[in-house]
Amino acid sequence: MREQGRVRWRRFAAIFITATVAASLLVAAAVQGAVGVSFVVSGRKIKIRIDKLRAFDVVEFDTTLEAKDGRKIPVHVASNRRTEAFGFCQSYLFDTPLGPATFKLTGGTNGEPQVSEGTVLYALRITNDKTISTNVKLGLDASTLESVPGVSGPPGFVGQHTDVIVAFNSQQTLVATTSNKLITPDSVLRVIPGVHECF
Template identity: 30%
Template structure:
């Protein structure tokens, strides 16, 4: 593949990059069902949506893993960054409230013209991501256990040893949209943080 060449590599849609990991997460799901792998990361079981105008990440890694919820085990693609700067971050979740209806909780930070959102050891567990993406010095198909350019797999994640991963020295994503199950970070600085709660569905996208 031409995209394996060292140097800057660009995919118009980040979803193209995620295709191999979909297969990897499917394999992990089979291993879980056969009892070969246990899922230990417990999440709420509610997905949330995130958008950003731009994310500049240093030390990128991506691999397949499993999140565990009360409703069952969820295969995800984990995207990790050693450090990241995010412009115009929006995060929303719709919570169904009995006898009241849907309530949307929306958070925004790092708006245009102000300080960016900053994160260290940032991991995003998602099952749907799209963006315009540019990678520098990318390696595709490296073993998840042997990644060196990013933060490595998160300690709490369950993944198949030796399974597919990719890494890059830097990654830039523009016009990001993602549906996620969990986000973790060593530090997460939210400049210009605003939060709103509204009745009905008022998601980021």
């Protein structure tokens, strides 16, 4: 019985990883305009922890996303032209016939950062031990700001633009995130039985 349980997990992980790769390709296509940029989110929480983060040409505003069940989820949107993340961890929980499991991706842990271009975060909460912001402009109309092509805020909403943000021990709780390009050195992707989130 013990060995059978292991075999089921291996098969499940292989199927899940294939599905995750396909979903990632769809997200990338949406950002690049091949699919509509309006999308329906699951509503589940994604957790990201980064030891040190550098983000360039950052645009921020607030809006809502729609979940599959029709719920409107208020989110803080943070988009940027380029991000460098040292000590990166991303996780989310999902249900299986064998109980809860954790999808977990780590990288950028050996001195070389994870680099992303055209990243958009749809956040419920972001906390940092320390944040250094350069050239901040707050109170701009969100519809006039665009660091990622096709991603801007609703007219009349408050927007913010920052040239550079450096954050330490960043913990982000998101409902979705997209990137045009993502390079993750020394990456490790795991599907782990049980609850093993990044924070």
